[in-house]
Amino acid sequence: xxxxxxxxxxxxxxxxxxxxxxxxxxxxxxCGPTVSGESHLGHARPYVTFDVIYRYLQFxxxxxxxxxxxxxxxxxxxEGREAEDKVNEKAKLERLEPMELVQKYTxxxxxxxxxxxxxxxxxxxxxxxxxxxxxxxxxxIIKKGFAYEVxxxxxxxxxxxxxxxxxxxxxxRILEDMIAGSRDLDGQDEKRNAAxxxxxxxxxxxxxxxxxxxxxxxxxxxxxxxxxMASKYLGSPFDIHxxxxxxxxxxxxxxxxxxxxxxxxxxxxxxxxNNMITINGRKMGKSxxxxxxxxxxxxxxxxxxxxxxxxxxxxxxxxxxxxxxxxDFSNDALQAAEKGLQRLLNAYDTIAKxxxxxxxxxxxxxxxxxxxxxxxxxxxxAIVVAQLFEAARIxxxxxxxxxxxxxxxxxxxxxxxxDFLFQIMGIKQVQQDNSADLTGxxxxxxxxxxxxxxxxxxxxADKIRNTLTALGITIKDTKDGAEWSK
Numbered sequence: 001x002x003x004x005x006x007x008x009x010x011x012x013x014x015x016x017x018x019x020x021x022x023x024x025x026x027x028x029x030x031c032g033p034t035v036s037g038e039s040h041l042g043h044a045r046p047y048v049t050f051d052v053i054y055r056y057l058q059f060x061x062x063x064x065x066x067x068x069x070x071x072x073x074x075x076x077x078x079e080g081r082e083a084e085d086k087v088n089e090k091a092k093l094e095r096l097e098p099m100e101l102v103q104k105y106t107x108x109x110x111x112x113x114x115x116x117x118x119x120x121x122x123x124x125x126x127x128x129x130x131x132x133x134x135x136x137x138x139x140x141i142i143k144k145g146f147a148y149e150v151x152x153x154x155x156x157x158x159x160x161x162x163x164x165x166x167x168x169x170x171x172x173r174i175l176e177d178m179i180a181g182s183r184d185l186d187g188q189d190e191k192r193n194a195a196x197x198x199x200x201x202x203x204x205x206x207x208x209x210x211x212x213x214x215x216x217x218x219x220x221x222x223x224x225x226x227x228x229m230a231s232k233y234l235g236s237p238f239d240i241h242x243x244x245x246x247x248x249x250x251x252x253x254x255x256x257x258x259x260x261x262x263x264x265x266x267x268x269x270x271x272x273x274n275n276m277i278t279i280n281g282r283k284m285g286k287s288x289x290x291x292x293x294x295x296x297x298x299x300x301x302x303x304x305x306x307x308x309x310x311x312x313x314x315x316x317x318x319x320x321x322x323x324x325x326x327x328d329f330s331n332d333a334l335q336a337a338e339k340g341l342q343r344l345l346n347a348y349d350t351i352a353k354x355x356x357x358x359x360x361x362x363x364x365x366x367x368x369x370x371x372x373x374x375x376x377x378x379x380x381x382a383i384v385v386a387q388l389f390e391a392a393r394i395x396x397x398x399x400x401x402x403x404x405x406x407x408x409x410x411x412x413x414x415x416x417x418x419d420f421l422f423q424i425m426g427i428k429q430v431q432q433d434n435s436a437d438l439t440g441x442x443x444x445x446x447x448x449x450x451x452x453x454x455x456x457x458x459x460x461a462d463k464i465r466n467t468l469t470a471l472g473i474t475i476k477d478t479k480d481g482a483e484w485s486k
Contacts, residue, residue: 003376005060007240008324010248010271011170015378020239021269026062027238028054029230029268031247032124034071035105036090038293039112041314041329042244042277042284048315048426049274049323050242051118053379056424066121067233069226072102073127073209073219098209099128112294115311117428123233127225131211134220134228137262138199146261150190152202152216158195161257170256170271171249197254199224223254227262230255236263245273274323279304280330292329306331307470309338312428316341319381319425340389341427347392348417348429350399357404362394364409364416371420384420391416438486442473446482449475 005018020026030050033039050068057064090101113120127134138154141147147156161167162175175195198221203210210217230238236259243252252271259267276283279290296302298311309317317337321327367387374383391413397403405413421427445464452460465475468484476483 003372005376006378007270007272008378009269010273011268016270018270020062021237024062026057026064026240027234028057028064028066028240028242029226029234029238030066030068030121030241031226031243031251032068032070033105033109035102035109037105038295039109040284040294041279041292041297044112044116044294044297044314045277045318045323045327046242046244046274047113047118048116048318049379050272051116051426052319052381052424053240053242053272054119054121055426056375056379059419059424065123065234066119067123067125067230068121069229070102070106070124070126071222071225072099072106073131073225102128108295112298115294115298116315117311117426119426125229125233127220127229128209130225130229130232131220133232134224135200135213137224137228137231137258138220139214140262141199141258144261146258147199148192149215152218153190153198154200154215155191155196156199156254156258157192158197158257159193161261165257165260167257168253171253173249173253197221197223197250199258223251224258226251227255227259227267230267231259231263236267237265237269238267240270240272241268242272242274245275248273275326278326278328281328284329309334310472313338313341315425316385316427320385322378322380322382324378325382340385344388344392344417344421345429347395348414348421350395351410351414351417354395354398354405354410356407356410358406359404360406360409361404364391364394364405364412367391367394368412368416371416375420375424381425384425388417388421442484446475446484449482 006015007018008015028050030046033043047068050066054064054066094101096104110120138147141156142149142154145157146161147154158167158175168174200213200215200218200220202216202218207219209219211219230236230241241252241255256267278284279288279292282288282290284290284292290304292302292304294314296305297309297314300308313334317329317334318327320337320340367390371384371387374380374387377383394403394405395413398405422429445468449461449464452458452464468475472486474485476485
Protein backbone atom coordinates (compact mmCIF):
# COMPACT_ATOMS: atom_id res chain seq x y z
CA UNK A 1 0.00 0.00 0.00
CA UNK A 2 1.59 3.30 -1.08
CA UNK A 3 0.32 5.28 1.91
CA UNK A 4 -1.49 4.44 5.19
CA UNK A 5 -5.29 4.48 5.11
CA UNK A 6 -7.24 6.70 7.52
CA UNK A 7 -10.97 6.34 8.24
CA UNK A 8 -13.33 8.67 10.09
CA UNK A 9 -14.78 6.58 12.89
CA UNK A 10 -18.31 7.74 13.75
CA UNK A 11 -18.00 6.19 17.21
CA UNK A 12 -14.97 8.25 18.25
CA UNK A 13 -15.62 11.17 15.88
CA UNK A 14 -11.96 11.12 14.88
CA UNK A 15 -9.97 10.13 11.83
CA UNK A 16 -8.11 6.93 12.70
CA UNK A 17 -5.41 4.82 11.08
CA UNK A 18 -7.04 1.72 9.62
CA UNK A 19 -5.57 -1.40 11.18
CA UNK A 20 -7.64 -4.55 10.60
CA UNK A 21 -8.24 -6.84 13.56
CA UNK A 22 -6.91 -9.93 11.76
CA UNK A 23 -4.61 -8.77 8.95
CA UNK A 24 -4.94 -9.30 5.99
CA UNK A 25 -8.61 -10.15 6.51
CA UNK A 26 -11.26 -7.42 6.74
CA UNK A 27 -14.86 -7.86 7.85
CA UNK A 28 -17.27 -5.31 6.33
CA UNK A 29 -20.99 -5.17 7.14
CA UNK A 30 -23.40 -2.70 5.52
CA CYS A 31 -27.10 -2.40 6.30
CA GLY A 32 -29.01 -3.42 3.19
CA PRO A 33 -32.45 -2.48 1.89
CA THR A 34 -35.91 -3.19 3.22
CA VAL A 35 -37.39 -4.83 0.14
CA SER A 36 -40.98 -3.64 0.52
CA GLY A 37 -40.59 -1.19 -2.38
CA GLU A 38 -38.19 0.09 -4.99
CA SER A 39 -34.81 1.54 -4.09
CA HIS A 40 -34.57 5.30 -4.63
CA LEU A 41 -31.79 7.79 -5.23
CA GLY A 42 -31.07 8.10 -1.51
CA HIS A 43 -30.44 4.35 -1.30
CA ALA A 44 -27.86 4.56 -4.09
CA ARG A 45 -25.48 6.64 -2.01
CA PRO A 46 -24.54 4.14 0.72
CA TYR A 47 -24.25 1.25 -1.71
CA VAL A 48 -22.04 3.21 -4.13
CA THR A 49 -20.01 4.61 -1.21
CA PHE A 50 -19.32 1.23 0.36
CA ASP A 51 -18.78 -0.37 -3.02
CA VAL A 52 -15.82 2.00 -3.49
CA ILE A 53 -14.57 1.13 0.00
CA TYR A 54 -14.93 -2.59 -0.79
CA ARG A 55 -13.13 -2.13 -4.10
CA TYR A 56 -10.27 -0.13 -2.62
CA LEU A 57 -9.65 -2.48 0.29
CA GLN A 58 -9.34 -5.33 -2.20
CA PHE A 59 -7.23 -3.18 -4.52
CA UNK A 60 -4.60 -2.64 -1.82
CA UNK A 61 -4.46 -6.32 -0.99
CA UNK A 62 -6.92 -7.01 1.83
CA UNK A 63 -9.08 -10.14 1.76
CA UNK A 64 -12.52 -8.67 2.39
CA UNK A 65 -15.66 -10.48 3.51
CA UNK A 66 -18.43 -8.05 2.59
CA UNK A 67 -21.80 -8.81 4.18
CA UNK A 68 -24.90 -6.80 3.26
CA UNK A 69 -28.28 -7.96 4.52
CA UNK A 70 -31.75 -7.99 3.02
CA UNK A 71 -34.54 -6.95 5.40
CA UNK A 72 -37.51 -9.04 4.28
CA UNK A 73 -39.37 -9.49 7.56
CA UNK A 74 -40.80 -6.03 8.01
CA UNK A 75 -39.32 -2.68 8.97
CA UNK A 76 -40.82 -0.99 11.98
CA UNK A 77 -41.33 2.74 12.30
CA UNK A 78 -43.01 5.26 14.54
CA GLU A 79 -43.81 8.55 12.85
CA GLY A 80 -46.69 9.80 14.97
CA ARG A 81 -48.91 6.91 13.97
CA GLU A 82 -49.30 3.26 14.84
CA ALA A 83 -46.29 1.47 13.48
CA GLU A 84 -46.73 -0.98 10.65
CA ASP A 85 -44.86 -3.82 9.03
CA LYS A 86 -43.98 -2.44 5.61
CA VAL A 87 -43.66 -5.83 3.94
CA ASN A 88 -46.93 -7.05 5.42
CA GLU A 89 -48.87 -3.93 4.42
CA LYS A 90 -47.36 -3.64 0.92
CA ALA A 91 -48.09 -7.32 0.23
CA LYS A 92 -51.76 -6.71 1.00
CA LEU A 93 -51.78 -3.60 -1.19
CA GLU A 94 -50.23 -5.39 -4.18
CA ARG A 95 -52.19 -8.61 -3.53
CA LEU A 96 -49.04 -10.69 -3.33
CA GLU A 97 -47.72 -13.21 -0.85
CA PRO A 98 -45.16 -11.44 1.39
CA MET A 99 -42.26 -13.55 0.10
CA GLU A 100 -43.45 -12.99 -3.46
CA LEU A 101 -43.35 -9.26 -2.80
CA VAL A 102 -39.86 -9.28 -1.28
CA GLN A 103 -38.53 -11.43 -4.13
CA LYS A 104 -39.95 -8.96 -6.64
CA TYR A 105 -38.26 -5.97 -5.02
CA THR A 106 -35.06 -7.88 -4.26
CA UNK A 107 -34.77 -8.65 -7.97
CA UNK A 108 -35.33 -5.00 -8.87
CA UNK A 109 -32.79 -3.94 -6.24
CA UNK A 110 -30.18 -6.30 -7.69
CA UNK A 111 -30.88 -5.01 -11.20
CA UNK A 112 -30.37 -1.42 -10.05
CA UNK A 113 -27.15 -2.24 -8.17
CA UNK A 114 -25.83 -4.09 -11.23
CA UNK A 115 -26.65 -1.07 -13.38
CA UNK A 116 -24.68 1.13 -10.97
CA UNK A 117 -21.81 -1.36 -11.29
CA UNK A 118 -21.82 -2.18 -7.58
CA UNK A 119 -20.05 -5.43 -6.84
CA UNK A 120 -22.20 -8.11 -5.22
CA UNK A 121 -21.33 -8.70 -1.54
CA UNK A 122 -19.63 -11.91 -0.48
CA UNK A 123 -22.69 -12.83 1.62
CA UNK A 124 -26.21 -11.39 1.34
CA UNK A 125 -28.20 -12.90 4.23
CA UNK A 126 -31.92 -12.33 4.72
CA UNK A 127 -33.75 -11.65 7.95
CA UNK A 128 -36.24 -14.46 7.29
CA UNK A 129 -33.40 -16.89 6.70
CA UNK A 130 -31.92 -16.22 10.13
CA UNK A 131 -34.87 -16.42 12.52
CA UNK A 132 -33.16 -19.20 14.50
CA UNK A 133 -30.04 -17.07 15.04
CA UNK A 134 -32.13 -14.10 16.12
CA UNK A 135 -34.13 -16.17 18.60
CA UNK A 136 -30.90 -17.61 19.98
CA UNK A 137 -29.40 -14.16 20.53
CA UNK A 138 -32.58 -12.94 22.21
CA UNK A 139 -32.55 -15.92 24.56
CA UNK A 140 -28.95 -15.14 25.47
CA ILE A 141 -29.78 -11.50 26.21
CA ILE A 142 -32.71 -12.57 28.42
CA LYS A 143 -30.49 -15.04 30.25
CA LYS A 144 -27.99 -12.28 30.99
CA GLY A 145 -30.73 -10.11 32.47
CA PHE A 146 -30.96 -7.35 29.85
CA ALA A 147 -34.25 -8.29 28.19
CA TYR A 148 -37.70 -9.25 29.46
CA GLU A 149 -40.80 -10.89 28.07
CA VAL A 150 -44.28 -9.40 28.34
CA UNK A 151 -47.39 -10.99 26.76
CA UNK A 152 -45.39 -12.82 24.09
CA UNK A 153 -43.14 -9.85 23.22
CA UNK A 154 -39.53 -9.34 24.29
CA UNK A 155 -37.93 -5.96 24.98
CA UNK A 156 -34.35 -4.86 25.52
CA UNK A 157 -33.90 -3.06 28.85
CA UNK A 158 -32.16 0.14 27.75
CA UNK A 159 -32.22 1.77 31.17
CA UNK A 160 -30.46 -1.16 32.84
CA UNK A 161 -27.91 -1.35 30.02
CA UNK A 162 -27.20 2.40 30.22
CA UNK A 163 -26.28 2.16 33.92
CA UNK A 164 -22.95 0.55 33.09
CA UNK A 165 -22.50 1.21 29.38
CA UNK A 166 -22.31 4.15 26.99
CA UNK A 167 -25.68 3.84 25.26
CA UNK A 168 -25.93 6.94 23.06
CA UNK A 169 -22.21 7.36 22.39
CA UNK A 170 -22.52 6.65 18.66
CA UNK A 171 -25.45 8.99 18.01
CA UNK A 172 -24.46 11.59 20.61
CA ARG A 173 -27.84 11.37 22.35
CA ILE A 174 -28.68 11.09 26.01
CA LEU A 175 -31.19 8.56 27.27
CA GLU A 176 -33.92 11.07 28.10
CA ASP A 177 -33.90 12.36 24.52
CA MET A 178 -34.21 8.92 22.99
CA ILE A 179 -37.76 8.17 24.04
CA ALA A 180 -39.39 10.22 21.29
CA GLY A 181 -37.14 8.68 18.68
CA SER A 182 -37.61 5.09 19.76
CA ARG A 183 -38.86 2.80 16.98
CA ASP A 184 -41.16 0.00 18.00
CA LEU A 185 -44.52 -1.50 17.33
CA ASP A 186 -47.59 -0.86 19.40
CA GLY A 187 -47.45 -1.94 23.03
CA GLN A 188 -45.73 1.02 24.68
CA ASP A 189 -47.62 0.22 27.89
CA GLU A 190 -45.94 -3.21 28.01
CA LYS A 191 -42.45 -1.78 28.31
CA ARG A 192 -40.72 -0.98 31.60
CA ASN A 193 -39.26 2.17 30.06
CA ALA A 194 -40.29 4.11 26.97
CA ALA A 195 -36.78 3.89 25.48
CA UNK A 196 -36.76 0.06 25.53
CA UNK A 197 -36.92 -1.44 22.05
CA UNK A 198 -38.46 -4.64 20.74
CA UNK A 199 -36.34 -7.73 20.19
CA UNK A 200 -39.37 -9.89 19.41
CA UNK A 201 -43.05 -9.02 18.93
CA UNK A 202 -46.11 -11.14 19.44
CA UNK A 203 -47.92 -11.41 16.10
CA UNK A 204 -51.46 -10.01 16.06
CA UNK A 205 -54.10 -12.15 14.41
CA UNK A 206 -53.96 -10.31 11.07
CA UNK A 207 -50.16 -10.46 10.79
CA UNK A 208 -49.13 -12.76 7.93
CA UNK A 209 -45.41 -13.18 8.59
CA UNK A 210 -44.95 -15.08 11.87
CA UNK A 211 -42.67 -17.71 13.36
CA UNK A 212 -42.75 -20.00 16.38
CA UNK A 213 -40.58 -18.95 19.30
CA UNK A 214 -40.19 -19.72 23.03
CA UNK A 215 -42.56 -16.78 23.63
CA UNK A 216 -45.24 -17.82 21.15
CA UNK A 217 -45.87 -16.93 17.51
CA UNK A 218 -44.32 -13.66 16.49
CA UNK A 219 -41.59 -11.96 14.48
CA UNK A 220 -38.24 -10.30 15.21
CA UNK A 221 -37.66 -6.62 15.86
CA UNK A 222 -35.70 -4.59 13.36
CA UNK A 223 -32.35 -4.20 15.14
CA UNK A 224 -31.76 -7.81 16.13
CA UNK A 225 -31.42 -9.08 12.54
CA UNK A 226 -28.20 -7.14 11.84
CA UNK A 227 -26.65 -8.12 15.17
CA UNK A 228 -27.40 -11.80 14.58
CA MET A 229 -26.20 -11.91 10.98
CA ALA A 230 -23.10 -9.74 11.48
CA SER A 231 -22.04 -11.85 14.46
CA LYS A 232 -22.62 -15.10 12.57
CA TYR A 233 -20.63 -14.21 9.47
CA LEU A 234 -18.02 -11.75 10.77
CA GLY A 235 -17.68 -12.60 14.45
CA SER A 236 -17.40 -10.00 17.18
CA PRO A 237 -15.67 -7.66 17.00
CA PHE A 238 -15.25 -7.10 13.26
CA ASP A 239 -13.63 -4.26 11.35
CA ILE A 240 -16.13 -1.94 9.60
CA HIS A 241 -19.88 -1.40 9.92
CA UNK A 242 -21.40 1.00 7.42
CA UNK A 243 -24.69 2.66 6.59
CA UNK A 244 -26.45 5.98 6.22
CA UNK A 245 -26.33 8.61 8.96
CA UNK A 246 -30.07 8.14 9.45
CA UNK A 247 -29.33 4.66 10.87
CA UNK A 248 -27.05 5.86 13.69
CA UNK A 249 -30.09 6.07 15.96
CA UNK A 250 -31.89 3.98 16.86
CA UNK A 251 -30.67 1.13 14.66
CA UNK A 252 -26.91 1.15 15.09
CA UNK A 253 -27.09 2.37 18.67
CA UNK A 254 -29.31 -0.59 19.48
CA UNK A 255 -27.08 -2.99 17.54
CA UNK A 256 -24.14 -2.01 19.73
CA UNK A 257 -26.09 -2.54 22.93
CA UNK A 258 -27.63 -5.93 22.18
CA UNK A 259 -24.49 -7.35 20.54
CA UNK A 260 -22.32 -6.18 23.41
CA UNK A 261 -24.52 -8.04 25.90
CA UNK A 262 -24.77 -11.16 23.73
CA UNK A 263 -21.07 -11.43 22.83
CA UNK A 264 -19.39 -9.65 25.73
CA UNK A 265 -17.58 -7.08 23.58
CA UNK A 266 -18.24 -3.96 21.51
CA UNK A 267 -19.08 -5.36 18.07
CA UNK A 268 -17.32 -2.99 15.65
CA UNK A 269 -13.92 -1.29 15.48
CA UNK A 270 -14.77 1.36 12.85
CA UNK A 271 -18.27 2.76 12.30
CA UNK A 272 -18.73 4.61 8.98
CA UNK A 273 -21.74 6.66 7.92
CA ASN A 274 -22.52 8.43 4.67
CA ASN A 275 -24.54 11.65 4.62
CA MET A 276 -27.89 12.12 2.91
CA ILE A 277 -28.94 13.24 -0.56
CA THR A 278 -31.18 16.31 -0.78
CA ILE A 279 -33.19 17.45 -3.78
CA ASN A 280 -32.90 21.14 -4.56
CA GLY A 281 -31.95 21.72 -0.93
CA ARG A 282 -34.81 19.69 0.57
CA LYS A 283 -34.64 16.30 2.24
CA MET A 284 -35.90 13.57 -0.03
CA GLY A 285 -39.02 11.80 1.22
CA LYS A 286 -42.56 10.76 0.40
CA SER A 287 -43.96 13.61 2.50
CA UNK A 288 -42.21 16.10 0.18
CA UNK A 289 -43.38 14.26 -2.94
CA UNK A 290 -39.84 14.30 -4.32
CA UNK A 291 -38.73 10.68 -4.09
CA UNK A 292 -37.04 9.40 -7.25
CA UNK A 293 -36.65 5.67 -7.73
CA UNK A 294 -33.52 4.38 -9.42
CA UNK A 295 -35.57 2.97 -12.28
CA UNK A 296 -36.98 6.46 -12.86
CA UNK A 297 -33.46 7.89 -12.74
CA UNK A 298 -32.26 5.48 -15.41
CA UNK A 299 -35.35 5.24 -17.63
CA UNK A 300 -37.44 8.35 -16.91
CA UNK A 301 -40.98 8.75 -15.64
CA UNK A 302 -40.61 11.20 -12.74
CA UNK A 303 -41.72 14.84 -12.93
CA UNK A 304 -38.68 15.96 -10.90
CA UNK A 305 -36.44 14.77 -13.74
CA UNK A 306 -35.99 16.70 -16.97
CA UNK A 307 -34.80 13.44 -18.55
CA UNK A 308 -33.26 10.12 -17.63
CA UNK A 309 -29.59 9.70 -16.71
CA UNK A 310 -27.22 6.81 -17.33
CA UNK A 311 -26.28 4.77 -14.23
CA UNK A 312 -22.61 5.69 -14.74
CA UNK A 313 -23.58 9.38 -14.59
CA UNK A 314 -25.48 8.84 -11.32
CA UNK A 315 -22.54 6.95 -9.84
CA UNK A 316 -20.09 9.65 -10.91
CA UNK A 317 -22.40 12.34 -9.52
CA UNK A 318 -22.39 10.60 -6.11
CA UNK A 319 -18.61 10.24 -6.06
CA UNK A 320 -17.95 13.89 -6.91
CA UNK A 321 -18.78 14.71 -3.28
CA UNK A 322 -17.11 13.26 -0.18
CA UNK A 323 -19.33 10.58 1.34
CA UNK A 324 -19.64 12.40 4.69
CA UNK A 325 -20.94 15.62 3.07
CA UNK A 326 -24.53 16.35 2.05
CA UNK A 327 -25.10 15.81 -1.66
CA ASP A 328 -27.71 17.99 -3.33
CA PHE A 329 -29.45 16.62 -6.40
CA SER A 330 -30.68 18.79 -9.25
CA ASN A 331 -31.01 18.29 -12.98
CA ASP A 332 -28.27 20.87 -13.53
CA ALA A 333 -25.95 18.95 -11.21
CA LEU A 334 -26.64 15.65 -12.99
CA GLN A 335 -26.08 17.21 -16.38
CA ALA A 336 -22.81 18.77 -15.19
CA ALA A 337 -21.72 15.35 -13.89
CA GLU A 338 -22.64 13.82 -17.23
CA LYS A 339 -20.47 16.32 -19.11
CA GLY A 340 -17.63 15.91 -16.63
CA LEU A 341 -17.65 12.14 -16.92
CA GLN A 342 -17.72 12.34 -20.69
CA ARG A 343 -14.72 14.67 -20.57
CA LEU A 344 -12.77 12.06 -18.60
CA LEU A 345 -13.83 9.23 -20.90
CA ASN A 346 -12.91 11.26 -23.99
CA ALA A 347 -9.52 12.04 -22.47
CA TYR A 348 -8.97 8.34 -21.79
CA ASP A 349 -9.75 7.51 -25.43
CA THR A 350 -7.27 10.20 -26.50
CA ILE A 351 -4.37 8.55 -24.63
CA ALA A 352 -3.93 6.00 -27.43
CA LYS A 353 -3.38 8.87 -29.92
CA UNK A 354 -0.62 10.63 -27.95
CA UNK A 355 2.85 10.95 -29.40
CA UNK A 356 5.58 10.50 -26.78
CA UNK A 357 8.38 13.03 -26.28
CA UNK A 358 11.89 12.66 -24.92
CA UNK A 359 10.94 14.52 -21.74
CA UNK A 360 7.78 15.32 -19.78
CA UNK A 361 6.74 18.89 -19.03
CA UNK A 362 4.42 17.76 -16.20
CA UNK A 363 4.52 15.09 -13.49
CA UNK A 364 2.02 12.26 -13.77
CA UNK A 365 3.64 10.64 -10.73
CA UNK A 366 2.61 13.68 -8.66
CA UNK A 367 -1.01 13.30 -9.78
CA UNK A 368 -0.93 9.58 -8.99
CA UNK A 369 0.51 10.31 -5.54
CA UNK A 370 -2.20 12.92 -4.91
CA UNK A 371 -4.90 10.41 -5.91
CA UNK A 372 -3.57 7.89 -3.41
CA UNK A 373 -3.32 10.60 -0.74
CA UNK A 374 -6.96 11.53 -1.32
CA UNK A 375 -8.37 7.99 -1.32
CA UNK A 376 -6.33 7.14 1.78
CA UNK A 377 -7.68 10.23 3.52
CA UNK A 378 -11.08 8.78 4.42
CA UNK A 379 -11.91 7.80 0.83
CA UNK A 380 -12.04 11.35 -0.53
CA UNK A 381 -13.27 10.57 -4.03
CA ALA A 382 -14.03 14.26 -4.64
CA ILE A 383 -10.31 15.07 -4.67
CA VAL A 384 -9.58 12.00 -6.78
CA VAL A 385 -12.05 13.32 -9.36
CA ALA A 386 -10.33 16.72 -9.32
CA GLN A 387 -6.95 15.05 -9.92
CA LEU A 388 -8.38 13.02 -12.82
CA PHE A 389 -9.68 16.24 -14.40
CA GLU A 390 -6.15 17.64 -14.16
CA ALA A 391 -4.87 14.49 -15.85
CA ALA A 392 -7.49 14.95 -18.58
CA ARG A 393 -6.31 18.54 -19.10
CA ILE A 394 -2.74 17.32 -19.54
CA UNK A 395 -3.82 14.61 -21.99
CA UNK A 396 -5.67 17.15 -24.12
CA UNK A 397 -2.71 19.56 -23.98
CA UNK A 398 -0.29 16.85 -25.05
CA UNK A 399 -2.63 15.93 -27.88
CA UNK A 400 -2.69 19.59 -28.94
CA UNK A 401 1.08 19.80 -28.78
CA UNK A 402 1.33 22.38 -25.98
CA UNK A 403 2.71 19.95 -23.37
CA UNK A 404 4.84 16.80 -23.52
CA UNK A 405 4.82 13.35 -21.96
CA UNK A 406 7.34 10.55 -22.26
CA UNK A 407 6.25 7.08 -23.35
CA UNK A 408 6.54 5.92 -19.72
CA UNK A 409 4.30 8.75 -18.51
CA UNK A 410 1.74 7.97 -21.21
CA UNK A 411 1.62 4.41 -19.87
CA UNK A 412 1.33 5.78 -16.33
CA UNK A 413 -1.52 8.17 -17.11
CA UNK A 414 -3.48 5.30 -18.68
CA UNK A 415 -2.84 3.22 -15.57
CA UNK A 416 -4.05 6.16 -13.46
CA UNK A 417 -7.44 6.07 -15.20
CA UNK A 418 -7.59 2.27 -15.19
CA ASP A 419 -6.87 2.10 -11.47
CA PHE A 420 -8.83 5.03 -10.08
CA LEU A 421 -11.68 5.79 -12.50
CA PHE A 422 -12.54 2.26 -13.58
CA GLN A 423 -11.34 -0.15 -10.89
CA ILE A 424 -11.53 1.79 -7.60
CA MET A 425 -14.35 4.24 -8.36
CA GLY A 426 -16.14 1.61 -10.40
CA ILE A 427 -17.12 3.66 -13.43
CA LYS A 428 -18.13 1.17 -16.07
CA GLN A 429 -16.13 1.70 -19.23
CA VAL A 430 -18.56 1.78 -22.14
CA GLN A 431 -17.15 1.81 -25.61
CA GLN A 432 -18.55 4.58 -27.78
CA ASP A 433 -20.80 3.15 -30.47
CA ASN A 434 -19.51 4.52 -33.77
CA SER A 435 -20.72 1.60 -35.82
CA ALA A 436 -21.56 1.98 -39.47
CA ASP A 437 -25.25 1.44 -38.72
CA LEU A 438 -25.40 4.30 -36.22
CA THR A 439 -23.38 6.54 -38.53
CA GLY A 440 -25.79 5.84 -41.37
CA UNK A 441 -28.81 6.55 -39.19
CA UNK A 442 -27.31 9.81 -37.93
CA UNK A 443 -26.44 10.93 -41.46
CA UNK A 444 -30.09 10.46 -42.41
CA UNK A 445 -31.37 12.26 -39.30
CA UNK A 446 -29.05 15.23 -39.89
CA UNK A 447 -30.11 15.36 -43.54
CA UNK A 448 -33.77 15.54 -42.47
CA UNK A 449 -32.88 18.27 -39.94
CA UNK A 450 -30.97 20.23 -42.60
CA UNK A 451 -33.95 20.02 -44.95
CA UNK A 452 -36.26 21.29 -42.19
CA UNK A 453 -33.94 24.24 -41.51
CA UNK A 454 -33.76 25.09 -45.21
CA UNK A 455 -37.57 25.28 -45.24
CA UNK A 456 -37.43 27.46 -42.09
CA UNK A 457 -39.19 24.68 -40.16
CA UNK A 458 -37.20 25.49 -37.06
CA UNK A 459 -39.68 23.75 -34.75
CA UNK A 460 -38.89 20.37 -36.35
CA ALA A 461 -35.16 21.10 -36.44
CA ASP A 462 -35.13 22.01 -32.75
CA LYS A 463 -37.22 18.97 -31.85
CA ILE A 464 -34.68 16.69 -33.58
CA ARG A 465 -31.79 18.35 -31.73
CA ASN A 466 -33.55 18.22 -28.32
CA THR A 467 -34.58 14.59 -28.74
CA LEU A 468 -31.05 13.57 -29.68
CA THR A 469 -29.64 15.53 -26.74
CA ALA A 470 -31.96 13.64 -24.38
CA LEU A 471 -30.56 10.41 -25.86
CA GLY A 472 -27.00 11.51 -25.17
CA ILE A 473 -26.17 12.61 -28.72
CA THR A 474 -24.82 16.14 -29.14
CA ILE A 475 -25.39 18.12 -32.34
CA LYS A 476 -22.97 20.90 -33.26
CA ASP A 477 -23.72 23.23 -36.17
CA THR A 478 -20.61 24.29 -38.12
CA LYS A 479 -19.99 26.22 -41.34
CA ASP A 480 -19.54 22.85 -43.08
CA GLY A 481 -22.79 21.42 -41.72
CA ALA A 482 -23.94 19.65 -38.57
CA GLU A 483 -21.70 17.26 -36.66
CA TRP A 484 -22.70 14.75 -34.01
CA SER A 485 -21.04 13.02 -31.09
CA LYS A 486 -22.31 10.47 -28.57
